[in-house]
Amino acid sequence: xIGLAGVAVAVGVGATLxxxxxxxxxxxxxxxxxxxxxxxxxxxxxxxxxxGSDSREQPGDFLHGSRSDVMMLAHIPPPDHGPVRVMxxxxxxxxxxxxxGAHKIxxxxxxxxxxxxxxxxxxxxDTHIDHTVLLDFAGFREITDAIGGVDLDNPREFDxxxxxxxxxxxxxxxxxxLTFVRERYEFDGGDxxxxxxxxLFLRAxxxxxxxxxxxxxxxRLSALxxxxxxxxxxxxxxxxxRMVSLASRVVxxxxxxxxxxxxxxxxxxxxxxxxxxxxxxxxxxxxxRAAFDREDFEDYLAGH
Numbered sequence: 001x002i003g004l005a006g007v008a009v010a011v012g013v014g015a016t017l018x019x020x021x022x023x024x025x026x027x028x029x030x031x032x033x034x035x036x037x038x039x040x041x042x043x044x045x046x047x048x049x050x051x052g053s054d055s056r057e058q059p060g061d062f063l064h065g066s067r068s069d070v071m072m073l074a075h076i077p078p079p080d081h082g083p084v085r086v087m088x089x090x091x092x093x094x095x096x097x098x099x100x101g102a103h104k105i106x107x108x109x110x111x112x113x114x115x116x117x118x119x120x121x122x123x124x125x126d127t128h129i130d131h132t133v134l135l136d137f138a139g140f141r142e143i144t145d146a147i148g149g150v151d152l153d154n155p156r157e158f159d160x161x162x163x164x165x166x167x168x169x170x171x172x173x174x175x176x177x178l179t180f181v182r183e184r185y186e187f188d189g190g191d192x193x194x195x196x197x198x199x200l201f202l203r204a205x206x207x208x209x210x211x212x213x214x215x216x217x218x219x220r221l222s223a224l225x226x227x228x229x230x231x232x233x234x235x236x237x238x239x240x241x242r243m244v245s246l247a248s249r250v251v252x253x254x255x256x257x258x259x260x261x262x263x264x265x266x267x268x269x270x271x272x273x274x275x276x277x278x279x280x281x282x283x284x285x286x287x288x289r290a291a292f293d294r295e296d297f298e299d300y301l302a303g304h
Contacts, residue, residue, distance in 0.1 A: 026225060027233035031115050031132055045081070045295050046246060048074045048131045049121055051114070052140075052181075067091070067106040068117060069137065070181070070198060073125065076249050077295065083257040084250050085297055086202070087125075088195045090265065094277040095124060104277060114233075124263070126289040131242075132235045139231030140181055141174035144205070146227040147212065149173045152204035156193075158186045177201060191278070199260045206258070210251055259297070264288060264304055 052070035071089040091106040098119045100111050105124070108117035118129050144150055149171050157167040160183040163176055172180055181201050187193035214220045225232075234243075250258070264284025271277050284304065291300040 026229045027134075028236050029114050029132065029134065029233050031118055031235050043078050045078055046076045046130045046249075047127060047292075048076065048133060048246070049118060049129045050074060050133045050135065051109070051117060052135045052137055053109070066110060067104075068109045069106065070135075071105065071117070071121065072198075072202070073121060073129070075292070075295075075297070076246055077253070079249060079252065081295070082297075083253050083259050085259045085261065085301075086199070088199060088260070088262045089121065089124070090191055090195060090263065090278045092191060092268075092276065092278045093124075093263065093265065094269075094271065094279060095120060098123060102271070104275065124285070125292050127292040131238045131246075133238070134233040136231040137178060137182060139228050140201075141178040142228040142231060143174075143224065144172065144177040145174035146224050147205075147208050147214065150177060150201065150204045150208050152200055154200075155196075156187075158183070160186050172201075195262055203258065203260065206250075210247070259301065261301060261304065 050070070050072045051068045053066050053068050069091055071091065073087045073089065075085045075087070077084065089105060091104065093105045094102060095105045097103050097105070097108050097111065097116065100107075100116075103111075105117075105120055108120045112119075114132055114134060118132055122129055151169065151171050154165050154167055154170050158165050161179050163179045165172075165176070165180065181194075181198050183197070184191050184194035189196075212220070214224060264281035264287075266279040266281040266284075269277055269279045287300050287303070291297045
């Protein structure tokens with residue numbers, strides 16, 4: 001496993017080779033910080049919101065009116081303070097959007113772009129989001145192909161969009177990956193199963209990226225950014241050195257220890273205007289907010 005020292009050496013040697021390309025390959029978004037927020041230092045937890053969209057149009061269309069299809073919040077603790085936690089947020093979760101009233105949470109990007117989505121998630125879990133990553137679904141395809149595919153253990157056999165997925169160990173290339181994270185109609189669990197598959201794929205993707213030392217190899221990192229850059233947007237504070245610093249925390253924690261869970265819900269229902277929605281678990285959300293406030297998720301996850 002690569003330690004912090006190895007990451008630091010790689011950054012010191014290679015950052016000057018990559019940082020210029022990095023700045024030009026990916027898109028950047030300006031999300032004003034809320035008035036109470038302060039930038040975390042190296043000894044504080046960092047919360048990163050990852051959003052993806054199946055816009056099916058031009059890269060970046062979901063920045064300008066399309067809805068987000070994937071929302072994951074990664075909680076990266078300070079060194080030696082427990083594992084990384086990744087929480088999925090169901091796209092149809094019924095919430096109060098700041099200034100917009102009650103809507104599905106994935107409507108936030110349609111109404112107010114990434115900034116409104118960030119504020120909505122901050123309200124949901126009552127914590128500050130430090131960084132934001134936006135990925136067009138086509139980026140899944142490009143990233144997966146760029147690293148030579150991903151191996152994962154598929155819990156259910158299914159067919160979707162001309163692709164067949166056996167149960168058990170499978171290897172997926174870019175087009176397979178795109179279908180795997182998109183599909184929900186083939187499952188009785190609908191979006192709940194899709195979220196399970198997205199978490200499964202993310203876990204496998206991270207294993208591949210970190211095990212192949214891509215984040216510490218300037219040449220390989222630069223190549224990955226060239227392949228996927230047109231589908232990727234980062235907040236202005238998420239610079240290359242910052243990305244590698246956060247990646248080193250994940251590596252030192254241990255990829256096998258990353259814990260995945262989903263926002264607590266109370267089932268499905270129908271809104272007053274006839275939409276099919278996912279209902280939040282109000283009591284569970286209170287417990288989740290307390291866990292974020294304490295930066296201690298063990299009791300919460302044990303009870304959920």
